[in-house]
Amino acid sequence: MTRRVLTRWLIVLLGLHGLVVCAGFFSPYNPAEQDRNHVYLPPQLLHLVDPTGHLHFRPFVYPWKLRPDTPDLREEDTAHPLPLRFFVNGAHYRLLGVFPARLHLFGGEDTRICLLGTDAYGRDQFSRFLYGGQISLLAGFLGAALTLLLGTLVGSVAGYFGGLIDDALMRFAELFLALPWLYLLFALRAFLPLAVSPLKAFFLIIGVIGAVGWARPGRLIRGVVLSAKERDFVRAARGFGATDRYLLWNHVLPETRGVILTQAAILIPQFVLAEMTLSFLGLGVPEPVPSWGNLLSNLQQYSVLVSYWWMYLPALLMVPFFLGYLGLASSLQERTETYMIERRSLGGVT
């Protein structure tokens, strides 16, 4: 049962991440391509039925035109429908950052089709959302990987060797747990250079996030290691003369796999949010590189909030990603728990 649920969530997440990883294919335009003539264009709704009531199998959108005798109000120009073309050649991009390509899932004939509208520079919001996901999700992944690496290192050393090392490491971890983590993130960011190139900022953020988060998984892993090293088979192996390194690597660390996987499913979305928060506040990845945080940051301007509500749409599109991770984390947690209970009832005395 839990296994099937787990697979389902994994498939959902794989699909969603596929969209982002292959952003070049799924997004019709280059995220940096500007069109100063079409600034703050509202989202274009996909239509199947035209004004006369005829059904079309090829979806189409209407271009926006200025409403007569208003300076800035727009309305759909129903006289000129723009049919959607599938598998069109368009802007050049590199699939997975390697393979050069120019095939896109969809696009317009000669006018641009912007499903989520455009921003202050006339850039396509839909493309920016997908490309921004690459930055945000990658930051989440790498941040979680770094955190878990540090956490596993600290946790296993502390749990396995115990004694003074354990005490010292755990007191140090408590320090990090005592700090409110968003503040810690801020403080750490405060003490690092502010104006940096996007690439440097990206790695800076990952470093900061990784450095802040290691304490909690470290403590959890320590607990698992603590109980694992007293298991009978570990003791037996030690009796046969196994070295510490062998025991840790082959017998103790495999026991922590469940905890690490669950923690990863919890930490990745948390760190995506951290990146979003930092970028939203202008402390993270700077323009023109899109990220989920700086996609939303222009909503801080009152005028944008009042007039261009569709700038908020990316925030809603992120929700399925977080839902996927929540589902994954809870089914992983359930699996680890049932696994533990099973083993306990099978008579694992320790």
Next chain:
Amino acid sequence: MRYFLRRLGHAFLMLIGVSLLSFFFTTLAPGNYLDEMRLDPQIAPETLAALRAQYQLDQPLPVRYVSWLNSLIHGKMGFSFAYNSPVAPLLMVRARNTLLLTIIATLFAWGLALPLGVWSAEHLGRLPDRLLSWGTAVGLVLPDLALALGLLLLAVKTGWLPPGGMVSVDFESFSLLHKLGDLLQHMILPVAALVLSSLPLLVRHVRAAVADVLGAPFLVAAKGHGIPKRRLLYHYALRAAANPLISLFGFSVGTLLSGSLLVEVVMSWPGLGPFLLEAILARDLYVVIGGVLLSTLFLLGGNFLADVFLYWADPRIRKENGAG
């Protein structure tokens, strides 16, 4: 009593550790507040050197730490470069605004979470519980940022509520009652954002804790004695389920200062959050350290409060720790 003393001592050491850690991070920082001034040709190098000496930026770390400790004892918490004044009074005003917001939000959140969680546990696995579970799941996955921005968007679009800020522009000219009303009106939005973002987790915890004890034999017995359901749930079950909830409440209290950072920035509430952000951007080191330390103090205080409550509520803990 010894139990509490030990706890307090632990918290105190923790604070020292956090302050040391923040100071250590400051040495990693490239540049300082004066870097901006150095670019200004109107400011003489001698002035800069004098300022450096005045702010002790030319001193090694231990010296700076000791003199900061000294100013902490005198209730100043260092000196803000940007505001040219001691940090403590600046922080206090901002912290007051933050607390005004978060205390009300926390009360609301718990006031809603307890009945909702108990209600959900009562109908475990049935329709109301399922609906509520879905509701909390949606709340959990909606990022705080999206929630705050969404509420703000709603307020702006409908014009029902003021879009951010703490008071209206002509606040000073209002009568007392009008002032209060104005403040309340401005508070609705951030409080709603805070309550909605913390509620799902609280409801889930209450539900889990109560569901854990609902099957207990003593509750079946109490039911058999004909004790009314309400009393059963709120008087017996909730009490037995209190321990994890008390810890959680301590955590809620602990995050009073730090939990609302994002909401404050988005809704331009003049609290600690925007203040700290400003200080970070201006490299106003002591303000950052002061803010971090103050919120750590709250976090530790919240944990301590939870310990006190647990001690009071659970005889087992009392017994374990000596005094009966």
